[in-house]
Amino acid sequence: MNRRDIAQIRRRFNAEKNDISVIRGCYVNEKKEIVSTFAKSPLSLPTSEAEHYLATFKKTLGGAAGRNQYDIPVHADDPSGQLLRRLQTSALTDEAAVNDLCRAIIDHLEIEDNYLILMMHDVFPIPRKNAEIHTDAPDLSDNVFSYIMVSVCPVKLTKPLLTFFNDDRDFHTVEPDLAVASPALGFMYPAFDDGGADLGAAFYYTKDAENLHADFIDGVFAAQTPESAADRKQTFYDVLDDSLDSGLTFDVVQAIHENLTAQLSERKKDAAPLQVSRKEISSLLSACDVPEAQRQAFENEYLEQFGAVGIEAAAIAEQKRFEIETETAKISVDPGRSDLVEIKKIDGARCVVIRVEGDVTVNGVSVN
Numbered sequence: 001m002n003r004r005d006i007a008q009i010r011r012r013f014n015a016e017k018n019d020i021s022v023i024r025g026c027y028v029n030e031k032k033e034i035v036s037t038f039a040k041s042p043l044s045l046p047t048s049e050a051e052h053y054l055a056t057f058k059k060t061l062g063g064a065a066g067r068n069q070y071d072i073p074v075h076a077d078d079p080s081g082q083l084l085r086r087l088q089t090s091a092l093t094d095e096a097a098v099n100d101l102c103r104a105i106i107d108h109l110e111i112e113d114n115y116l117i118l119m120m121h122d123v124f125p126i127p128r129k130n131a132e133i134h135t136d137a138p139d140l141s142d143n144v145f146s147y148i149m150v151s152v153c154p155v156k157l158t159k160p161l162l163t164f165f166n167d168d169r170d171f172h173t174v175e176p177d178l179a180v181a182s183p184a185l186g187f188m189y190p191a192f193d194d195g196g197a198d199l200g201a202a203f204y205y206t207k208d209a210e211n212l213h214a215d216f217i218d219g220v221f222a223a224q225t226p227e228s229a230a231d232r233k234q235t236f237y238d239v240l241d242d243s244l245d246s247g248l249t250f251d252v253v254q255a256i257h258e259n260l261t262a263q264l265s266e267r268k269k270d271a272a273p274l275q276v277s278r279k280e281i282s283s284l285l286s287a288c289d290v291p292e293a294q295r296q297a298f299e300n301e302y303l304e305q306f307g308a309v310g311i312e313a314a315a316i317a318e319q320k321r322f323e324i325e326t327e328t329a330k331i332s333v334d335p336g337r338s339d340l341v342e343i344k345k346i347d348g349a350r351c352v353v354i355r356v357e358g359d360v361t362v363n364g365v366s367v368n
Helices: 003-010 047-059 079-089 095-108 214-221 229-243 250-266 278-287 292-306 335-340
Strands: 022-028 034-040 069-073 114-127 141-157 161-165 170-174 178-180 185-189 191-193 196-198 201-206 322-325 330-333 341-346 349-354 360-362 365-367
Touching: 003 191, 022 095, 034 095, 047 114, 047 141, 069 214, 079 095, 079 141, 079 185, 079 214, 095 114, 095 141, 095 214, 141 196, 185 191, 191 201, 201 214, 229 292, 250 278, 250 335, 250 341, 278 292, 322 335, 330 335, 330 349, 335 341
Parallel strands: none
Antiparallel strands: 022 034, 022 114, 069 201, 114 141, 141 178, 141 185, 161 170, 185 201, 191 196, 322 330, 341 349, 360 365
């Protein structure tokens, strides 16, 4: 799913724009025991409560592609794929299928807290492509998109609060209570691809980009866990390090950061993820005076690791962070101004040099 597809689904989580038929829940304690289950019609809920559910499902479409968002293959001939299809076609009314899904999640998910499995079904018309729009046209859709969404939310104990009570116009302590947190992971099936249903894939979300919950993916989808963003980034820089005789240098990392973050900042929000080719990185290496033989060695290894399509730019260049760390210091620089930083030898010692523009403060105190 690209950004445009995700944005279209996110817009559904509005009280006036969805056709959610049911919201189901399964509350699980730390012993993997089911405490309670429920099925609710959104129309029967108070507005504030319905909005909380909608906001939770919307967060399951958050994050960034390749870091928090993944397309997971779903095989129609596999029991896991058949279960997801039953859940979707029955609009979550197949009790046995709902129970089987909850059991699969409970058996394959490791979370320290209690958690709530939230499920919902929604359907909406898919507009015809290139259709002539007439204000009096009764229906501009050839088909409908029917999907389920599942969000797994930790349930945590709140802190005691001193709260004002209107009854006696005084403050009293509110004792700790259990509250539903933002989803730790979740998925949507089927994936919404280019304005239609992709029954061969599910959209998968994980809040922690470094923890894809491999057991969950295996248990629910019977699929191999994608390589995490952190692993892909490490693999990319390992390939670079192995290809360069001098190893990774600050100039090379800085050049890649500056080039890719500039490209990412110019991308439209609904554009497909920016892929980086081996030739593009090789060109940056050339600008850093890396010899041709080493560039060729990098290209060969890059092709073997990432293929012709390449790797997502967002996986190897962080738009919101440029950080230099030594054994005794950590320096954060505006990601758009990494050009201010250099590594130099001064009196025989390697030093991080930052060109100063404007005032300088130390712990909030201005200094000369």
